[in-house]
Amino acid sequence: MSETIEKIKTSTGHVLRTEEMVVNMGPQHPSTHGVLRLEVVLDGEIVVDVIPHLGYLHRCFEKHCEHMTSYQQVIPYVDRMDYVAAMTNEMAYVVAAEKLLKIEVPERVHYIRIIMSELQRIASHLIAIGTFGIDMGAFTPFLYYFRDREKILELFEMTCGARLLYNYIWIGGLSHDIPPQFVEKTKEFCTDFKKTLQEVNDLLNYNEIFIKRTANVGILPKDLAINYACSGPMLRGSGVNWDLRRDDPYTLYNKFEWDVIVGKGEMGTVGDVWDRNIVRQREMWESLRIIEQAIANIPEGDVQKAIPKRIRPVAGDAYGRIEGPRGELGFYIVAEESVTPYRIKARAPAFVNLSVINEISKGAMLADLVAIIGSIDIVLGEVDR
Amino acid sequence: MTAQEIHNILNDQFAGTILDAKLENVPDPFVKIAAEKILDVAVFVMNDERLQFDYLMCLSGVDYKGKLGVTYHLFSMTHKHKIVLKVEVPTETPNVPSVESVWKTANWHEREAFDLFGLNFEGHPDLRRILLPDDWEGHPLRKDYQTPEFYNGMKVPY
Numbered sequence: 154m155s156e157t158i159e160k161i162k163t164s165t166g167h168v169l170r171t172e173e174m175v176v177n178m179g180p181q182h183p184s185t186h187g188v189l190r191l192e193v194v195l196d197g198e199i200v201v202d203v204i205p206h207l208g209y210l211h212r213c214f215e216k217h218c219e220h221m222t223s224y225q226q227v228i229p230y231v232d233r234m235d236y237v238a239a240m241t242n243e244m245a246y247v248v249a250a251e252k253l254l255k256i257e258v259p260e261r262v263h264y265i266r267i268i269m270s271e272l273q274r275i276a277s278h279l280i281a282i283g284t285f286g287i288d289m290g291a292f293t294p295f296l297y298y299f300r301d302r303e304k305i306l307e308l309f310e311m312t313c314g315a316r317l318l319y320n321y322i323w324i325g326g327l328s329h330d331i332p333p334q335f336v337e338k339t340k341e342f343c344t345d346f347k348k349t350l351q352e353v354n355d356l357l358n359y360n361e362i363f364i365k366r367t368a369n370v371g372i373l374p375k376d377l378a379i380n381y382a383c384s385g386p387m388l389r390g391s392g393v394n395w396d397l398r399r400d401d402p403y404t405l406y407n408k409f410e411w412d413v414i415v416g417k418g419e420m421g422t423v424g425d426v427w428d429r430n431i432v433r434q435r436e437m438w439e440s441l442r443i444i445e446q447a448i449a450n451i452p453e454g455d456v457q458k459a460i461p462k463r464i465r466p467v468a469g470d471a472y473g474r475i476e477g478p479r480g481e482l483g484f485y486i487v488a489e490e491s492v493t494p495y496r497i498k499a500r501a502p503a504f505v506n507l508s509v510i511n512e513i514s515k516g517a518m519l520a521d522l523v524a525i526i527g528s529i530d531i532v533l534g535e536v537d538r
Numbered sequence: 539m540t541a542q543e544i545h546n547i548l549n550d551q552f553a554g555t556i557l558d559a560k561l562e563n564v565p566d567p568f569v570k571i572a573a574e575k576i577l578d579v580a581v582f583v584m585n586d587e588r589l590q591f592d593y594l595m596c597l598s599g600v601d602y603k604g605k606l607g608v609t610y611h612l613f614s615m616t617h618k619h620k621i622v623l624k625v626e627v628p629t630e631t632p633n634v635p636s637v638e639s640v641w642k643t644a645n646w647h648e649r650e651a652f653d654l655f656g657l658n659f660e661g662h663p664d665l666r667r668i669l670l671p672d673d674w675e676g677h678p679l680r681k682d683y684q685t686p687e688f689y690n691g692m693k694v695p696y
Binding site: 207208213215216252253377380382400401469470471472474481483485487498500504505508509537538 | 592595599611646669678
């Protein structure tokens with residue numbers, strides 16, 4: 154912070170003292186999406202510096218994992234990291250664990266996992282865009298989206314009994330096969346949901362007030378995004394054509410046809426808040442495409458056939474990563490010859506994406522900082538673990 | 539580029555710095571590097587035309603009982619190849635040069651490793667705790683860590 158204090162004389166002859174001010178934002182603040190605390194240095198309304206303080210939701214996830222008596226026991230803990238996208242969290246951990254243990258799962262398991270991941274991606278993006286809309290003063294999309302998110306949660310509940318924290322994807326298989334009516338209901342959802350998507354797209358993304366609040370705000374250039382290892386919609390919003398589902402394929406994603414959505418700077422500059430939001434919006438269409446292809450061709454098979462009775466890996470380590478709704482979600486597992494994991498590190502996309510906030514908020518207005526936080530789409534459960 | 543070729547390039551450039559490597563029959567091929575040279579290697583792999591490792595996927599601390607390790611998972615957006623770098627330091631003198639100047643993402647990862655393992659990243663611009671409170675004592679992910687009875691008058695074990 155600069156030490157200079159200027160003196161400004163007003164037209165009435167009064168002397169105004171100006172200096173930089175530190176404002177504390179959070180941890181209980183509606184626009185910080187959880188318990189994030191930001192120390193904001195302000196020059197009037199202009200942001201000079203943002204210092205995030207994390208850890209309010211730290212629940213010792215990595216330490217807990219070292220006290221498990223099985224690799225499968227970690228899965229319920231993984232659910233609670235990113236609690237609005239628990240399916241993809243399980244998926245990431247299971248991809249890493251199966252890489253370590255060299256387990257091949259039946260094709261049916263792959264298909265169901267992909268359907269669940271894509272449904273979860275939609276559910277997560279619905280929250281991201283819905284709450285982001287609220288931050289920008291648009292309340293309606295939130296209501297529309299939460300109504301349709303509930304339909305996805307019903308599909309999950311029908312499958313595994315839980316709405317939010319599933320413990321569904323297991324190492325080597327799934328906890329349950331899908332129920333008979335699942336295929337029909339999912340197809341129904343896909344058809345219905347397209348209407349909502351189109352409706353909200355027209356309501357929110359091309360609304361003039363919304364564009365004025367988001368275009369040319371919080372610009373994240375391509376090189377900076379890569380240097381900060383941003384991922385997911387954050388990276389694609391900056392114009393990097395990059396998606397792990399296509400570029401480092403896991404499970405059977407390379408079997409499906411879909412497009413990677415990239416920000417183009419339609420309303421302002423490439424990498425602004427509007428771009429990040431529109432990437433999420435359009436990605437949901439692509440997720441629907443994947444779901445429709447997968448649901449039409451689910452092969453038969455036993456989803457529990459490949460589940461190992463006892464997991465005792467050889468000493469070694471593996472890093473597995475997937476494209477979660479927020480970006481690259483990776484798990485680094487170090488194993489010794491034991492049933493207990495020796496060390497598990499979660500590479501949380503929200504944690505990494507949040508670290509760039511200081512760079513992209515400098516020079517913005519304080520109100521724009523709210524837009525920037527909303528566009529990063531953080532989930533503090535994942536940031537703090 | 540395969541892990542073997544990446545290893546060969548590193549071996550030519552940094553003879554004596556490469557301590558060990560396992561490139562086959564492992565999930566992720568890795569190269570073990572002398573800890574004090576990690577920054578030089580990082581600068582090289584970032585800027586070398588053939589390697590261009592511009593994306594640091596993950597940086598993790600590990601306690602190997604008696605030794606502390608740092609694992610760097612690197613990826614190249616240009617060439618789409620990966621490599622894992624590992625360093626090890628004694629627990630008593632856990633000094634590792636910071637790679638924050640090469641990959642900015644290392645900033646928070648290194649702070650986390652410092653917080654949970656007590657690794658001292660030399661040259662890091664802002665090395666302080668990130669997940670735990672500033673006045674927390676000890677580094678919980680070390681294998682010999684004892685949970686304190688009390689923290690600021692509050693009972694810790696539940």
